[in-house]
Amino acid sequence: MVNIKINNTNVTVEEGTTILDAAKAKNIKIPTLCYYPDLDIKSDCRICTVEITGQKGLVTACSTPVRDGMEIKTNSPRVLNARKTITELMLANHDANCTACEKNMNCELQTLANTLGIDENRFESVLEMQELDTANTSITRNPNRCIKCGRCVDVCKNVQGINVLESMNRSHEMFISPKYGRYLSDEDCTFCGQCSSVCPVASITEKDDTDLVWNALDDDKKHVIVQVAPAVRVSLGEEMGQKPGSIVTTKMVAALKQLGFDRVFDTDFTADLTILEEGNELIHRITEGGKLPMITSCCPGWINLVEQQYPEIIDNLSSCKSPQQMFGALAKTYYAKKENIKPEDLFVVSIMPCTAKKYEAAREEMSADGKNRDVDAVLTTRELGKMVRQMGINFDQLEEIEFDDPFGITSGAGAIFGATGGVMEAALRTVSEVVNEKPLEKLEFESVRGLEGIKEAEVDLGGQKVKVAVAHSLSKAKQLADQVKAGTSPYAFIEVMTCPGGCIGGGGQPYNTTNAVREERIRATYQVDSDMKLRKSHENPVIQKLYEDYLTKPLSDLSHDLLHTHYHKRRT
Amino acid sequence: MLEDILKKHPQHEDSLIEILLEYQNVKTKRYITDEEVEQIAKYLGVTESKVCSVVSFYTFFSTEPRGKHIIQVCKDVPCYVNGSGNVLKTLEQLLNIRIGETTKDEKFTLEYTSCLGNCDGAPAMRIDGKTFTNLNPNKVKAIISEYRGVN
Numbered sequence: 119m120v121n122i123k124i125n126n127t128n129v130t131v132e133e134g135t136t137i138l139d140a141a142k143a144k145n146i147k148i149p150t151l152c153y154y155p156d157l158d159i160k161s162d163c164r165i166c167t168v169e170i171t172g173q174k175g176l177v178t179a180c181s182t183p184v185r186d187g188m189e190i191k192t193n194s195p196r197v198l199n200a201r202k203t204i205t206e207l208m209l210a211n212h213d214a215n216c217t218a219c220e221k222n223m224n225c226e227l228q229t230l231a232n233t234l235g236i237d238e239n240r241f242e243s244v245l246e247m248q249e250l251d252t253a254n255t256s257i258t259r260n261p262n263r264c265i266k267c268g269r270c271v272d273v274c275k276n277v278q279g280i281n282v283l284e285s286m287n288r289s290h291e292m293f294i295s296p297k298y299g300r301y302l303s304d305e306d307c308t309f310c311g312q313c314s315s316v317c318p319v320a321s322i323t324e325k326d327d328t329d330l331v332w333n334a335l336d337d338d339k340k341h342v343i344v345q346v347a348p349a350v351r352v353s354l355g356e357e358m359g360q361k362p363g364s365i366v367t368t369k370m371v372a373a374l375k376q377l378g379f380d381r382v383f384d385t386d387f388t389a390d391l392t393i394l395e396e397g398n399e400l401i402h403r404i405t406e407g408g409k410l411p412m413i414t415s416c417c418p419g420w421i422n423l424v425e426q427q428y429p430e431i432i433d434n435l436s437s438c439k440s441p442q443q444m445f446g447a448l449a450k451t452y453y454a455k456k457e458n459i460k461p462e463d464l465f466v467v468s469i470m471p472c473t474a475k476k477y478e479a480a481r482e483e484m485s486a487d488g489k490n491r492d493v494d495a496v497l498t499t500r501e502l503g504k505m506v507r508q509m510g511i512n513f514d515q516l517e518e519i520e521f522d523d524p525f526g527i528t529s530g531a532g533a534i535f536g537a538t539g540g541v542m543e544a545a546l547r548t549v550s551e552v553v554n555e556k557p558l559e560k561l562e563f564e565s566v567r568g569l570e571g572i573k574e575a576e577v578d579l580g581g582q583k584v585k586v587a588v589a590h591s592l593s594k595a596k597q598l599a600d601q602v603k604a605g606t607s608p609y610a611f612i613e614v615m616t617c618p619g620g621c622i623g624g625g626g627q628p629y630n631t632t633n634a635v636r637e638e639r640i641r642a643t644y645q646v647d648s649d650m651k652l653r654k655s656h657e658n659p660v661i662q663k664l665y666e667d668y669l670t671k672p673l674s675d676l677s678h679d680l681l682h683t684h685y686h687k688r689r690t
Numbered sequence: 691m692l693e694d695i696l697k698k699h700p701q702h703e704d705s706l707i708e709i710l711l712e713y714q715n716v717k718t719k720r721y722i723t724d725e726e727v728e729q730i731a732k733y734l735g736v737t738e739s740k741v742c743s744v745v746s747f748y749t750f751f752s753t754e755p756r757g758k759h760i761i762q763v764c765k766d767v768p769c770y771v772n773g774s775g776n777v778l779k780t781l782e783q784l785l786n787i788r789i790g791e792t793t794k795d796e797k798f799t800l801e802y803t804s805c806l807g808n809c810d811g812a813p814a815m816r817i818d819g820k821t822f823t824n825l826n827p828n829k830v831k832a833i834i835s836e837y838r839g840v841n
């Protein structure tokens with residue numbers, strides 16, 4: 119332990135602690151830009167500058183470890199001046215049109231300028247306006263707002279192993295972009311949106327689809343329904359000012375009703391359906407000598423990676439559509455018919471933790487009639503938060519409302535799809551009961567839970583020991599994919615989620631997602647599961663009825679038509 | 691030609707700079723095209739973004755066709771305050787091109803560079819690796835006519 123002084127208060131911290139962390143432990147906030155929790159320390163931006171008594175130059179708090187006896191000033195006039203200059207320089211090369219900005223009131227640069235009291239900039243603007251990248255359906259890049267902190271480069275390269283975003287040129291001419299100023303879609307971007315989730319300003323954001331949805335809601339001719347992904351109920355609370363890990367399912371349903379949706383449904387329902395289709399597909403592949411390992415296909419970021427970089431393993435992917443698209447296909451056929459609504463008058467919205475889901479919904483094969491989209495619009499958790507605020511809804515005061523029938527009856531297995539390991543666990547709950555023909559003694563598969571990058575388990579399926587694995591974040595997924603490609607994968611079944619922590623850490627989730635926040639959302643997810651009466655997908659009575667009345671049985675012809683798809687090699 | 695160079699290097703990100711250097715030296719007009727960026731990226735198993743990032747970091751690489759002589763005008767602050775603006779203006783008039791362009795006869799390319807490490811001789815410029823300091827319009831004129839005369 120070392121003893122130091124921060125702003126004249128004594129602090130004892132462990133050796134090796136950075137000044138930044140030592141201050142944080144004492145609730146002293148030092149601003150950071152290039153630093154982001156859980157990412158590499160880059161110490162480029164120098165905004166975290168602090169003064170150390172007896173030392174000539176200022177030092178960066180994010181990268182400097184404390185030394186015994188150090189006396190640190192985090193807010194001296196000298197420090198504040200330095201920060202002011204850095205901020206003014208950034209603002210001089212920034213399209214600071216705050217009121218017309220997606221991140222107004224939620225922007226780290228704005229907050230910085232505000233707390234430093236910058237009302238006038240000493241430096242003249244040197245901004246040369248560049249074209250925006252709006253060439254894809256998921257992510258918008260606005261180079262005029264980039265402050266070159268490098269967080270996105272780090273996430274894309276080191277967490278996701280993709281390396282689409284890079285720094286180009288150097289010194290004052292340096293800028294961040296894919297392939298020399300071109301579009302994200304000119305490279306193998308998976309649209310995972312992790313870059314958007316760490317960007318401190320509005321330089322990388324989801325493509326804004328809120329107007330599309332407002333217009334549909336305003337159209338009397340349209341019957342507008344919405345589905346909500348499992349990971350949204352454990353994160354939307356953060357958008358509404360609640361603490362990470364708050365479970366807001368019923369208030370969320372109430373808010374969606376107030377926004378004007380005709381029916382509010384649960385993607386957990388089609389997650390249950392996915393388990394029946396995918397579980398049976400797995401059993402089929404194991405017993406009939408099909409392609410193994412089978413790999414989950416509900417994550418569109420992962421599908422993009424396979425189609426772009428691993429076309430050799432496409433046949434290993436489950437042919438199941440994702441829960442979002444199963445819902446869309448059922449809505450535009452089964453539901454429309456049942457409710458006597460013309461499919462063209464039905465507008466299907468989904469609320470997703472995900473930016474890649476926007477891309478998925480726009481894929482041409484995701485259409486039951488071959489003309490219209492099954493899912494008409496996809497909003498991220500952040501966009502839903504924005505709509506709720508725009509509507510002036512007092513979230514905390516909302517009454518508690520349950521999801522609508524029929525797609526509102528769900529199981530805990532569907533609920534855990536939102537966390538890494540969840541799809542695997544949900545599948546195992548069903549597959550092992552079907553194969554072993556007896557109820558599971560213990561429902562929880564703890565070995566596949568949690569933030570470990572790659573998790574393994576061994577399960578007994580009809581007397582046969584089978585190995586399974588779970589990966590989250592694309593750099594980890596690539597390790598498993600390399601094995602599959604090389605033919606050395608020891609597994610029968612693999613779950614992949616693109617985002618660290620799974621969808622609860624999705625690219626469209628509330629800002630400031632860190633591992634600590636991910637842990638809270640994961641804890642909440644398993645809480646939702648254990649609070650449910652139904653815990654296994656195949657016990658969901660509405661799913662059973664859907665098969666009786668409509669689909670007949672898992673992997674039936676109609677199931678194949680509506681719920682399964684094909685993937686092919688391509689560039690997005 | 692590129693293929694031969696590629697084959698000499700292990701298929702790893704670490705080979706990138708070596709490959710670029712070797713190739714740019716043997717290639718006429720010393721620049722790297724889009725297709726070549728793609729070819730190198732494929733061979734090394736890195737993204738094109740990565741290759742572009744490295745190509746653009748080092749000012750001696752270019753992604754545009756370049757002239758026989760590369761004139762690089764320092765753009766950093768010490769040179770700027772000592773009149774690199776005038777140096778640039780003179781060059782643009784003399785060569786009848788703008789910064790970033792190449793003369794019609796493909797003799798000269800005009801570019802910016804960051805600090806050449808000759809700040810005490812600011813403003814400075816570099817032609818094909820040779821640095822010229824304490825520049826003024828007349829000195830620039832003399833240097834350029836010398837280069838013109840050489841050929």
Ligand code: SF4
Nearest residue numbers: 274307308310311313
């Ligand atoms: S969306 Fe994902 S893959 Fe694309 S640039 Fe951002 S981090 Fe990289």
Ligand code: SF4
Nearest residue numbers: 264265267268270317
């Ligand atoms: S796009 Fe955002 S995250 Fe990336 S460097 Fe610019 S400001 Fe930073």
Ligand code: SF4
Nearest residue numbers: 417419472617621624
């Ligand atoms: S892990 Fe979830 S949030 Fe992330 S890309 Fe996949 S589906 Fe989207």
Ligand code: FES
Nearest residue numbers: 161163164166180
């Ligand atoms: S946050 Fe410390 S240098 Fe950028």
Ligand code: FES
Nearest residue numbers: 764769805806808
């Ligand atoms: S600033 Fe021009 S040589 Fe250093």
